[in-house]
Amino acid sequence: MQGRASPDVPGIAAATVFAIASQIIGAAFLYLILRVDGGWQVVGLLALLGLGFYLLERLPWIADYALASFARVPLVAMITAAVIVLAFPFFVGSNTYILHLLIVAELYAVLALALNFQLGSANIPNFATGASYGIGAYVSALLAINFGVSFWLTLPVAALAATLFGFIIGIPSMRTRDTYLALVTIAFGVVVQQLLNNFSWTGGPNGLVGIPAPSLFGHSFADPLVIFGWKLPSQANFYYLSAALVVVAIVTAHRLHGSRIGLAWNALRADEIAAKAQGINVAWFKVLAFAVDAFLAAFAGTIYAFYVSYISPDNFTFLVSVTIMTMVIVGGMDNIFGVIVGAFLLTILPEKLRAFADYRLLFFGVVIIGFLMIRPQGLFPQRMRRYGGEP
Amino acid sequence: MSALLKVENLTMRFGGLVALNDVSLSIDKGAVLAVIGPNGAGKSTLFNVVTGVYRPTSGRVTFDGAEITDRPSYEVVDRGIARTFQSSRLFSDLSVLDNVIIGMHTRTRTGVLTALFRPGASRREMAACVEKAETLLKLGSGDLFEQRYRPAGTLAQADRRRLEIARALASQPKLLLLDEPSVGMDDMETDALVADITRLRVQNPALSVILIEHDMRVVEAFPQHVTCIDYGSKIAEGDFAAVRAEPRVQEAYLGKAVAHA
Amino acid sequence: MAELLVQQLVNWITLGCIYALLAIGFSLIFGVLNVIHFSHGDVAMTAPFITLALAQALATALGASGPAWLVLAVPVAVLAVGLIGVLLDKVVIRRFRDAPAMMALVATVALGIVIRELIRHLYPQGSNPHAFPRLVSGMAFEISGVAISWFALLVVVLTVALVAMLFVFLRMTPLGLRIRAASEDRVVARMMGIRDARVFRATFFIASAIGAIAGLLFASYAGVTRFDFGVMAGLLGFSAAVIGGLGSMPGAILGGLIIAGIEVLAQTFVPDGASYRLVFVFLLVIAVLIFRPAGLLGRTVMEKV
Numbered sequence: 001m002q003g004r005a006s007p008d009v010p011g012i013a014a015a016t017v018f019a020i021a022s023q024i025i026g027a028a029f030l031y032l033i034l035r036v037d038g039g040w041q042v043v044g045l046l047a048l049l050g051l052g053f054y055l056l057e058r059l060p061w062i063a064d065y066a067l068a069s070f071a072r073v074p075l076v077a078m079i080t081a082a083v084i085v086l087a088f089p090f091f092v093g094s095n096t097y098i099l100h101l102l103i104v105a106e107l108y109a110v111l112a113l114a115l116n117f118q119l120g121s122a123n124i125p126n127f128a129t130g131a132s133y134g135i136g137a138y139v140s141a142l143l144a145i146n147f148g149v150s151f152w153l154t155l156p157v158a159a160l161a162a163t164l165f166g167f168i169i170g171i172p173s174m175r176t177r178d179t180y181l182a183l184v185t186i187a188f189g190v191v192v193q194q195l196l197n198n199f200s201w202t203g204g205p206n207g208l209v210g211i212p213a214p215s216l217f218g219h220s221f222a223d224p225l226v227i228f229g230w231k232l233p234s235q236a237n238f239y240y241l242s243a244a245l246v247v248v249a250i251v252t253a254h255r256l257h258g259s260r261i262g263l264a265w266n267a268l269r270a271d272e273i274a275a276k277a278q279g280i281n282v283a284w285f286k287v288l289a290f291a292v293d294a295f296l297a298a299f300a301g302t303i304y305a306f307y308v309s310y311i312s313p314d315n316f317t318f319l320v321s322v323t324i325m326t327m328v329i330v331g332g333m334d335n336i337f338g339v340i341v342g343a344f345l346l347t348i349l350p351e352k353l354r355a356f357a358d359y360r361l362l363f364f365g366v367v368i369i370g371f372l373m374i375r376p377q378g379l380f381p382q383r384m385r386r387y388g389g390e391p
Numbered sequence: 392m393s394a395l396l397k398v399e400n401l402t403m404r405f406g407g408l409v410a411l412n413d414v415s416l417s418i419d420k421g422a423v424l425a426v427i428g429p430n431g432a433g434k435s436t437l438f439n440v441v442t443g444v445y446r447p448t449s450g451r452v453t454f455d456g457a458e459i460t461d462r463p464s465y466e467v468v469d470r471g472i473a474r475t476f477q478s479s480r481l482f483s484d485l486s487v488l489d490n491v492i493i494g495m496h497t498r499t500r501t502g503v504l505t506a507l508f509r510p511g512a513s514r515r516e517m518a519a520c521v522e523k524a525e526t527l528l529k530l531g532s533g534d535l536f537e538q539r540y541r542p543a544g545t546l547a548q549a550d551r552r553r554l555e556i557a558r559a560l561a562s563q564p565k566l567l568l569l570d571e572p573s574v575g576m577d578d579m580e581t582d583a584l585v586a587d588i589t590r591l592r593v594q595n596p597a598l599s600v601i602l603i604e605h606d607m608r609v610v611e612a613f614p615q616h617v618t619c620i621d622y623g624s625k626i627a628e629g630d631f632a633a634v635r636a637e638p639r640v641q642e643a644y645l646g647k648a649v650a651h652a
Numbered sequence: 653m654a655e656l657l658v659q660q661l662v663n664w665i666t667l668g669c670i671y672a673l674l675a676i677g678f679s680l681i682f683g684v685l686n687v688i689h690f691s692h693g694d695v696a697m698t699a700p701f702i703t704l705a706l707a708q709a710l711a712t713a714l715g716a717s718g719p720a721w722l723v724l725a726v727p728v729a730v731l732a733v734g735l736i737g738v739l740l741d742k743v744v745i746r747r748f749r750d751a752p753a754m755m756a757l758v759a760t761v762a763l764g765i766v767i768r769e770l771i772r773h774l775y776p777q778g779s780n781p782h783a784f785p786r787l788v789s790g791m792a793f794e795i796s797g798v799a800i801s802w803f804a805l806l807v808v809v810l811t812v813a814l815v816a817m818l819f820v821f822l823r824m825t826p827l828g829l830r831i832r833a834a835s836e837d838r839v840v841a842r843m844m845g846i847r848d849a850r851v852f853r854a855t856f857f858i859a860s861a862i863g864a865i866a867g868l869l870f871a872s873y874a875g876v877t878r879f880d881f882g883v884m885a886g887l888l889g890f891s892a893a894v895i896g897g898l899g900s901m902p903g904a905i906l907g908g909l910i911i912a913g914i915e916v917l918a919q920t921f922v923p924d925g926a927s928y929r930l931v932f933v934f935l936l937v938i939a940v941l942i943f944r945p946a947g948l949l950g951r952t953v954m955e956k957v
Binding site: 127251252255256258259260261263264266267269270271272273275276277278279280281282288290382384386387 | 438442443444463464465467468469473474476480481482483485488489490493494495496497499502505506508510513514516517518520521534540542558562573610
Binding site for chain 1: 688747750752755758763764765766883887899922930938
């Protein structure tokens with residue numbers, strides 16, 4: 001970085017074209033990979049993706065140029081993104097399977113962004129994100145089924161309950177680190193899952209059924225969505241809802257990352273003792289990372305519960321936590337964009353590689369080990385903060 | 392005028408090992424105190440106890456009129472003590488600029504709710520930090536400012552030491568603890584370091600500095616108050632000439648240093 | 653009542669020994685590499701499958717199925733698992749020796765998934781539970797009306813023998829002393845010219861082979877084995893090692909007995925305790941880690957600043 005001539009700042013016109021074109025290409029790629037049905041087409045698209053990453057790696061100015069362009073015309077970039085997200089279901093049409101994949105990918109993106117506060121920003125291992133996700137889902141489902149509480153009201157309640165849980169698992173992090181802390185989070189995860197499995201009021205291993213669909217201004221989310229005469233399947237409701245949650249997660253991540261809180265997390269990732277010497281209350285910031293993680297995960301859990309309308313302890317196991325962890329590691333620790341890409345890739349790819357459907361977990365395992373050994377920084381490594389200054 | 396920092400009868404034991412044995416010392420506002428002594432004498436342990444990294448076995452530390460024995464590090468830093476580490480513990484994967492901004496942690500206030508719901512306030516705070524950090528980086532010797540977007544881990548040794556000092560100053564300390572700041576510096580860089588410390592004191596006459604040093608040329612530059620520690624005990628104090636003349640000091644420290652030189 | 657008590661006492665000791673053997677592997681590897689080998693439980697639980705496959709193969713090749721083949725297959729499986737451990741170290745784990753602890757942890761968790769999935773796909777009908785015979789059957793003797801099985805006796809005798817052998821090995825043989833030196837201080841050990849590679853190989857072989865024995869006993873105790881038993885076996889063994897204090901052999905044994913004790917107590921005295929036993933076990937793990945982060949017999953290491 002140092003000593004190299006700073007890349008030319010793109011002009012407004014060039015930046016606008018780039019910001020729009022690159023996002024459309026990205027969306028088109030996502031559309032294609034969702035559309036194709038296994039076989040050679042998938043392999044071809046994967047090869048294309050590989051080529052893309054190879055180019056990004058060999059020609060670092062591409063990434064610099066992209067970031068500079070987006071920074072130059074942020075409004076254009078954001079409007080383009082919004083239009084693409086809003087328009088996507090119209091291209092998908094009545095294919096509910098694709099919409100389902102997109103919803104799951106969006107929820108995983110939220111979970112991965114949640115975990116990223118710990119794993120990416122602060123380097124705290126947490127194998128209990130799946131449990132926070134489950135607590136969110138169960139709290140809101142129980143409220144809705146037993147007390148008829150509306151979905152919109154269960155959202156904040158579930159989030160608060162999970163945040164409390166986050167604080168509780170965070171407390172041992174004041175006393176323990178690394179391996180020991182990992183074990184504490186695993187233990188919490190197992191305890192939560194076992195309790196869900198054994199309590200009668202959580203439905204035991206059978207879980208909870210018949211979670212009512214939410215409704216907004218009299219429109220039930222179980223009904224098809226009609227916009228300007230276009231009829232979208234009912235999944236589209238949840239697609240937009242989850243997309244909104246992803247936006248909330250991105251804004252949260254972005255604001256925390258850019259504030260003194262994100263810096264404090266990064267400091268304790270790099271050197272805990274030096275962080276203490278700068279006056280950072282290390283214990284508090286660790287607990288905080290747990291709480292923020294649980295808060296966001298609970299939102300995802302609530303939407304998931306109302307979307308599938310049936311939840312059981314099996315949806316929130318240790319393996320779910322590992323899956324989320326894989327997404328963060330593959331996408332790129334402490335890189336918001338990377339984490340989202342990781343979540344989408346790892347949700348959609350295993351589904352598309354139908355021939356390997358049975359080998360999904362094996363694939364995850366090998367991918368994690370491979371990345372940690374060959375490219376521990378992930379597909380999109382973290383970037384230095386720039387503060388509006390020249391690079 | 393009463394002392395800014397007062398250490399009374401400090402003892403620190405690790406199991407059977409006595410790292411500090413009944414050490415007392417004090418430093419006035421605006422003064423420089425040099426702590427010398429052989430490797431492993433307990434000098435860094437002294438810093439670790441003062442800054443709350445270790446809890447002392449017994450003894451009292453008072454700073455600026457308040458007792459800070461056993462207080463957590465973040466409170467100690469907030470009260471106005473900043474330090475550097477002998478082994479320069481920078482946040483190596485963060486930029487030089489970020490390292491300094493993190494140093495301002497106790498002087499900034501943004502919490503989660505502010506960051507989330509009043510992003511403007513959070514952004515303004517960061518912008519002010521960036522400005523202050525850039526000023527600090529321009530201040531010292533070397534060209535840290537030009538390297539401000541480099542990862543701290545890639546800096547040359549002398550720059551690492553300078554960055555640690557800049558990071559410590561970022562917390563606007565009343566007392567600066569420097570743990571062997573000249574390690575890894577050549578003669579010219581060491582002279583620049585002495586000039587940096589001297590200039591700091593001119594700009595901020597109230598700033599007190601405790602200096603752990605091996606390089607006698609640095610100690611000589613601040614000769615009024617020198618304390619020598621050996622095997623965890625204070626064996627001499629006074630001005631540089633007096634401490635140097637002390638036979639126990641020569642035996643424990645200078646003698647060996649001279650013999651090696 | 654007395655009968656029940658004796659019966660539960662026997663269960664406790666049997667289970668405690670099995671957990672202790674698993675915990676020893678975790679402790680040994682952590683001591684030498686400073687890395688948590690999270691997939692150790694999965695490595696251990698490959699042993700019953702290898703044994704079954706081998707016995708099956710021998711039976712089809714040479715005819716006449718029977719316990720004889722099992723007896724032959726067991727030692728081969730133990731050796732094979734020891735070698736698997738060495739291989740995993742060489743290919744994966746060793747690369748994370750100097751990386752942040754977090755990375756080794758995640759990598760070995762992933763490794764565990766890979767091992768489980770490989771069992772599931774490679775073993776015929778790998779997703780299903782497979783019956784695993786008692787290695788020895790029948791009753792040895794009676795205490796106050798309770799018959800003590802040969803199997804319980806075997807577990808105890810085997811555990812005592814293995815621990816004694818390990819103790820002698822680590823204290824008396826040159827290689828053992830080097831392993832101990834390496835676990836005391838890796839840097840010093842390297843400076844003293846101890847060849848790391850051999851120490852690692854030996855550590856992984858011993859830990860995995862002992863784990864294999866524990867795995868065989870575990871499957872034999874349960875009467876059944878499944879591809880994913882390694883998760884729980886690993887978690888319980890690791891918890892035992894951590895409760896006792898990672899790196900401490902007596903701690904590993906103590907931890908194993910404590911974990912098994914909680915399980916048996918929960919099953920015996922708490923209504924519906926069997927389904928909640930894991931809850932009790934892991935609540936204890938959390939409590940120990942909060943109040944004694946270095947474990948019961950572990951040394952608290954103060955980080956040098």
